[in-house]
Amino acid sequence: MMLRILPHSAAPTICRGQFKSTAFRLAVRSLRPVVVPLSHRSRYATTAAHAGDAPTDLAYTRNIGIIAHIDAGKTTTTERMLFYSGFSRRIGNVDEGSTVMDYLPAERARGITITSACITFPWHTHTVNLIDTPGHADFTFEVERAIRVLDGAVTILDGVAGVEAQTEKVWRQAERYNIPRIIFVNKLDRMGAGFGRTVKEIGVKLNGWPAVMQIPMYETDEASDEVFKGVVDVVENRVFRWGESGGDGRNVEVYDFNWLKEKMPKLHEEALRARVALVELLSEFDDHLVEMYLELGDHQFIPATEIKKVLRRLTLNGRGRVIPVFCGASFRNIGVQPLLDGVVDYLPSPQDRPPAAVSYYEGKETALLDISDDRICALAFKVIHDPKRGMMVFVRVYSGVLTRASHLLNTNLQTKERAQRLLRMYADDAVDIPSIQTGHIGVILGLKHTRTGDTLISEPTVPKHSPQHQHNKKLLLSALNKEGTLQLRPITVPPPVFFASLEPNTLGEQKHLEEVLQILLREDPSLHVSVDPDSGQTLLSGMGELHLEIARDRLVNDLKAKADMGKINIGYRETVTGPLGPVVRKVYDREIAGRRSAAAISAAVGSVGDFNEDYNAAESAYNEIIALDSGNVLTVTVLQRMLPPGPAEERLLRNLSPQPCAPGNEDLHLPQHLQSYATTLRPALLSGALAALSRGPFLGFPLHSTHVHLTLNPNTDIFSASESTSSAMTSATRLTITTALRSAFGGTNNIEGGNRGDGKVQLMEPVMNVAISVPENDLGTVVSDISGARGGNVYALDDDVDDSLDNDHHAHSPRAVAHAGTSPHPTHPHHSSGVSKVKEETLVIDPARIYVPLDARGLTHKSAAQHEFRPRTIRARVPLKEMIGYLRHLRSLTKGRGSFVMAVDRFERMDKGRERGVLLEIRGDGSKAIGR
Numbered sequence: 001m002m003l004r005i006l007p008h009s010a011a012p013t014i015c016r017g018q019f020k021s022t023a024f025r026l027a028v029r030s031l032r033p034v035v036v037p038l039s040h041r042s043r044y045a046t047t048a049a050h051a052g053d054a055p056t057d058l059a060y061t062r063n064i065g066i067i068a069h070i071d072a073g074k075t076t077t078t079e080r081m082l083f084y085s086g087f088s089r090r091i092g093n094v095d096e097g098s099t100v101m102d103y104l105p106a107e108r109a110r111g112i113t114i115t116s117a118c119i120t121f122p123w124h125t126h127t128v129n130l131i132d133t134p135g136h137a138d139f140t141f142e143v144e145r146a147i148r149v150l151d152g153a154v155t156i157l158d159g160v161a162g163v164e165a166q167t168e169k170v171w172r173q174a175e176r177y178n179i180p181r182i183i184f185v186n187k188l189d190r191m192g193a194g195f196g197r198t199v200k201e202i203g204v205k206l207n208g209w210p211a212v213m214q215i216p217m218y219e220t221d222e223a224s225d226e227v228f229k230g231v232v233d234v235v236e237n238r239v240f241r242w243g244e245s246g247g248d249g250r251n252v253e254v255y256d257f258n259w260l261k262e263k264m265p266k267l268h269e270e271a272l273r274a275r276v277a278l279v280e281l282l283s284e285f286d287d288h289l290v291e292m293y294l295e296l297g298d299h300q301f302i303p304a305t306e307i308k309k310v311l312r313r314l315t316l317n318g319r320g321r322v323i324p325v326f327c328g329a330s331f332r333n334i335g336v337q338p339l340l341d342g343v344v345d346y347l348p349s350p351q352d353r354p355p356a357a358v359s360y361y362e363g364k365e366t367a368l369l370d371i372s373d374d375r376i377c378a379l380a381f382k383v384i385h386d387p388k389r390g391m392m393v394f395v396r397v398y399s400g401v402l403t404r405a406s407h408l409l410n411t412n413l414q415t416k417e418r419a420q421r422l423l424r425m426y427a428d429d430a431v432d433i434p435s436i437q438t439g440h441i442g443v444i445l446g447l448k449h450t451r452t453g454d455t456l457i458s459e460p461t462v463p464k465h466s467p468q469h470q471h472n473k474k475l476l477l478s479a480l481n482k483e484g485t486l487q488l489r490p491i492t493v494p495p496p497v498f499f500a501s502l503e504p505n506t507l508g509e510q511k512h513l514e515e516v517l518q519i520l521l522r523e524d525p526s527l528h529v530s531v532d533p534d535s536g537q538t539l540l541s542g543m544g545e546l547h548l549e550i551a552r553d554r555l556v557n558d559l560k561a562k563a564d565m566g567k568i569n570i571g572y573r574e575t576v577t578g579p580l581g582p583v584v585r586k587v588y589d590r591e592i593a594g595r596r597s598a599a600a601i602s603a604a605v606g607s608v609g610d611f612n613e614d615y616n617a618a619e620s621a622y623n624e625i626i627a628l629d630s631g632n633v634l635t636v637t638v639l640q641r642m643l644p645p646g647p648a649e650e651r652l653l654r655n656l657s658p659q660p661c662a663p664g665n666e667d668l669h670l671p672q673h674l675q676s677y678a679t680t681l682r683p684a685l686l687s688g689a690l691a692a693l694s695r696g697p698f699l700g701f702p703l704h705s706t707h708v709h710l711t712l713n714p715n716t717d718i719f720s721a722s723e724s725t726s727s728a729m730t731s732a733t734r735l736t737i738t739t740a741l742r743s744a745f746g747g748t749n750n751i752e753g754g755n756r757g758d759g760k761v762q763l764m765e766p767v768m769n770v771a772i773s774v775p776e777n778d779l780g781t782v783v784s785d786i787s788g789a790r791g792g793n794v795y796a797l798d799d800d801v802d803d804s805l806d807n808d809h810h811a812h813s814p815r816a817v818a819h820a821g822t823s824p825h826p827t828h829p830h831h832s833s834g835v836s837k838v839k840e841e842t843l844v845i846d847p848a849r850i851y852v853p854l855d856a857r858g859l860t861h862k863s864a865a866q867h868e869f870r871p872r873t874i875r876a877r878v879p880l881k882e883m884i885g886y887l888r889h890l891r892s893l894t895k896g897r898g899s900f901v902m903a904v905d906r907f908e909r910m911d912k913g914r915e916r917g918v919l920l921e922i923r924g925d926g927s928k929a930i931g932r
């Protein structure tokens with residue numbers, strides 16, 4: 001059957017195989033406005049994806065992520081994508097636990113995404129590598145590492161809730177990496193959904209101009225209810241209608257605007273307005289479009305191809321200044337195929353992305369990676385232990401082609417690795433492949449050490465018989481050494497704020513527990529494990545309660561550890577107050593396996609705040625200043641060495657009261673065996689300091705914002721070469737700093753008595769940045785609860801996103817459209833004096849200028865009830881302690897409609913009263929779990 005556009009007659013049904021047929025294209029080419037048919041799965045055999053032969057041409061590749069607030073519908077949408085692409089034969093359902101993407105038992109049981117799943121599927125001539133990320137704030141790190149390797153993202157919004165707090169957060173995360181983004185406003189079938197309102201929120205909360213590509217279409221059923229039926233595509237001037245209720249969404253009816261004009265004149269008018277708004281918006285950024293408009297004289301005549309071209313260019317820069325907005329209801333199977341077309345049309349191929357930033361020598365030198373470089377450079381962005389396949393390392397290849405059996409160098413660990421097998425992933429299924437091409441995502445099996453976040457490169461080799469090798473060996477070796485330090489930008493790991501003890505059920509289980517914890521750490525670097533040196537207790541720390549619960553499930557259920565997890569507690573920090581205290585010198589002297597190990601060092605501790613104040617005055621006294629994690633700072637001074645008298649040294653001996661060496665590591669006068677400061681002494685001091693700082697003198701919490709100053713006097717602190725080895729230096733450093741911290745604390749650890757000593761050590765607590773979404777009606781109650789009982793500091797209520805559609809609509813009123821249709825100039829205020837470009841860098845959206853489409857629901861159902869459900873966002877800083885169990889409380893305050901997200905803002909010193917509260921709590925029930 002040849003398909004014709006039937007403007008006035010009954011709707012044709014587009015069946016499999018009819019989209020994009022040549023006949024269809026020819027039929028529509030002569031029509032104006034231009035209508036191009038929608039794509040459909042039938043072009044792809046369902047087996048194609050599994051055969052591992054998906055096209056790998058870079059221009060036809062899309063590495064995309066699905067990011068959003070929890071429950072926005074990411075997994076539901078992804079499952080439809082898989083179905084329409086032909087990848088899966090039936091649609092997976094989140095609520096029934098039958099999805100392809102949420103395949104872990106814990107995910108299916110909880111109905112949430114925990115680990116970002118990766119899947120490859122075809123869409124027309126393109127290959128889409130898609131990552132479905134978790135929405136829960138506890139898994140922000142999981143999102144971060146996925147975003148790190150994506151080229152583009154689809155952000156899904158709940159059309160009822162609008163732009164929620166976690167959406168804003170992931171949006172900013174994506175912005176940091178300049179990831180081009182498109183938006184899909186989902187759940188438009190739900191009562192209370194407001195497309196126009198959501199569009200306005202996109203502009204205000206995400207600071208970008210919404211480019212409305214589609215508007216929703218509702219139809220009234222027999223019960224006079226408005227039912228969401230389809231979307232109006234204002235770029236191609238056509239209507240997609242999913243007529244069949246309860247169907248799988250594959251049969252889509254396509255109509256032109258004449259049909260729309262006859263059946264739904266109001267919606268037709270709105271669609272024309274939407275096109276005007278779109279063309280006007282784009283012409284602010286594109287002179288050529290303005291010229292075209294001036295030539296054609298009507299917004300409706302601008303060809304869709306031109307609009308798409310400009311929009312693609314604007315989206316690809318990744319700044320999110322112009323945001324393509326699509327709409328639908330994936331649960332009702334509406335709107336997903338056009339969204340997939342949008343992915344191909346507006347999101348970049350790896351070639352469209354700027355080159356990846358790399359660094360050499362631990363970040364001391366930076367450069368851009370050339371995508372055409374044939375040497376392999378890949379980032380391990382996810383490591384997962386699979387019971388059948390072993391360690392699976394997910395990589396994104398940035399240059400070169402990774403082939404089976406490639407020899408690799410892990411530049412973070414400086415270890416050699418061999419890629420034994422390569423896989424392309426289809427959620428939990430995999431297909432063996434011979435290679436992973438530049439720009440692609442895949443899995444390596446057989447890597448022994450690689451962790452999440454590590455860089456893998458082709459193992460640098462010296463070519464045999466190369467002339468360079470003969471003539472300039474030194475130069476070549478230094479180039480090879482440099483290459484061996486190449487690293488892609490690391491993934492930032494946030495500080496853990498919760499911890500719990502882990503106890504093996506029997507002593508014999510300890511070893512197995514340690515082994516599986518190593519696996520867990522390789523998988524998830526946002527988990528930390530530490531062992532209390534006194535009690536030997538293992539402590540696991542993480543980002544949130546749910547994060548630790550899931551880690552426990554993984555340890556016990558998947559990795560078969562026989563262990564119990566204690567109560568989940570807040571991870572406080574300890575800090576030293578005031579300027580550097582007295583200098584403490586300790587001698588470490590032990591006999592280990594019949595050999596003496598001895599060294600000494602001096603240390604003083606103080607607060608980083610005071611160090612910063614003195615910084616300029618004191619800088620020259622230090623040989624090195626090292627910024628550590630948790631805001632701690634280590635400074636090192638190595639005094640000049642007195643050499644034994646001899647003819648050459650006599651000059652030196654004359655004024656040899658110990659002085660700091662001239663800054664600059666090369667000048668240090670160290671004994672032979674420690675001579676290379678950078679490779680022997682520095683790492684020894686650093687690991688001693690890190691070990692000492694990991695456990696404070698008060699309650700054993702890690703130190704924060706603390707300045708440690710080390711002074712090494714080689715004349716007195718270093719003994720013979722065999723005694724003062726680098727491990728002796730590490731032990732001496734650890735012992736001395738621990739002693740200095742204890743003396744700053746000013747007392748013994750007397751937790752039982754509840755005293756905190758009278759010294760300079762204080763507790764710090766995590767203070768969270770909290771965004772709470774509540775219905776308008778409950779705003780007052782929640783604000784007073786947060787700022788009263790919980791001691792929070794409310795610093796903002798969301799900009800009042802006025803959804804008075806009438807107001808906004810003025811700028812794009814029917815009169816304005818009529819005017820625009822006849823005026824030689826587009827009607828946008830900025831065009832009044834010709835074209836004035838928006839300064840992209842400083843773009844701040846004026847809500848009054850955002851085009852807000854009227855939707856049927858908005859027109860007929862805009863009522864007080866809708867206002868009542870509109871979520872408002874409260875932003876506050878609240879101590880984490882006050883947020884424990886808050887969700888239940890919030891639900892009770894808001895009749896179950898409130899939700900919140902939070903992230904660590906900073907650690908703050910606690911006053912004595914709050915400290916006492918923590919001590920009481922620990923003494924009351926948690927002293928064992930805290931174990932100090």
Ligand SMILES: Nc1nc2c(ncn2[C@@H]2O[C@H](COP(=O)(O)OP(=O)(O)OP(=O)(O)O)[C@@H](O)[C@H]2O)c(=O)[nH]1
Pocket residue numbers: 068069070071072073074075076077094095111112113114133134135136186187188189190328329330331332
């Ligand atoms: N009415 C309606 N419900 C939807 C729609 N899309 C998703 N849902 C429902 O919303 C809930 C959450 O959907 P998910 O797909 O799990 O959302 P998610 O964003 O993947 O959630 P997390 O992975 O936990 O962050 C489920 O109950 C879905 O059935 C929609 O278009 N309309």
